[in-house]
Amino acid sequence: MKIVIINYGAGNIQSIKFAIQRLGYDAILSNDPKEIESADKVIFPGVGEASSAMKKLKDSGLDALVPKLKQPVLGICLGMQLMCNHTEEGDTTGLGIFDVDVLRFDTTVKVPQIGWNQITSLTSPLFKGINEKEYIYLVHSYYAPLTKDTVAKTDYGIAYSTAFHKDNFYGTQFHPEKSSVVGEKILKNFLEL
Template sequence: MKIIIINYGAGNIQSIKFAIQRLGYDAILSDDPEEIKSADKVIFPGVGEASSAMQKLRASGLEKLIPELKQPVLGICLGMQLMCNYTEEGDTNGLGIFDTNVIRFQKDVKVPQIGWNQITSLKSPLFNDISENEYIYLVHSYYAPITETTIAESTYGITYSTALQKDNFYGTQFHPEKSSTVGEKILENFLKL
């Protein structure tokens, strides 16, 4: 199986690569469009600030490629947010895969949300053999509201989408590579899709 982690200068790609190695697979870091198109599975990571991450995607032409991919694609954290229409962070237009906007947590909660939170309302093969109320690891100040593409929820002041899915595109607000055995199982489920 050919697994590509998109390397566009905005991700914690090494920890994702190590998590995949622990599952017995190898992942290739790449920003080459032909190599990405030929992958069986694509992981779209993201850590950092949305507008600068989108600038990097535009500079490499990847903002046109990613929405056209036909194989399973997993966006992680900022990667998921950039797959949405728009994010308030840096007043940034995203890739438009998920038809929702990403908004900042209100001032009545401490931002960023850092740490472990429970995941509920699981609705996808991504969560096979994962129980309701398991704990996953998050670091974020912005969130995607609940929509018809929501496949998992968490609550932090309000209930929001911790995972999204549309067709072959999946996104997790949490970091599966930092979410212990639960996250490892979710990555394994993605690789089995």
């Protein structure tokens, strides 16, 4: 199986690659459109600030490619947020895969949310064998509200989307590569889709 992690200069790619290796698979880091298109599975990571990450995507032409991909694609953290219509972070237009706007947490909660929280309302093959209220690892100041594409939610002042699924596209606000045994199982489920 050919697994490509999109390497567009946004953060956590090595930790994702190591997590995939621990599962017994190899992953290629690439920003080459042909390499990405020929993958069996594509991982779209993201750590950093939305507008600069989107600029890097546009500069490499990947903003046009990602929404057209036909194989399973997993957006992680900022990657998931960039798959939405828009984010308040840097007033950034996203890829429009998930029909929702990403908002900043209000001042009633500590921002950023850093650390472990629970996922509930799990309704996707991504969560096969995962129990309700398992803990996952999050680092973020912006969130996606609940939509018809929400397949997991978390409460942090309000209930929000911690995972999306629409057609061949999946997204997790949390970092599966940093979420211990539960996160490895979710990554494995994605690779076995």
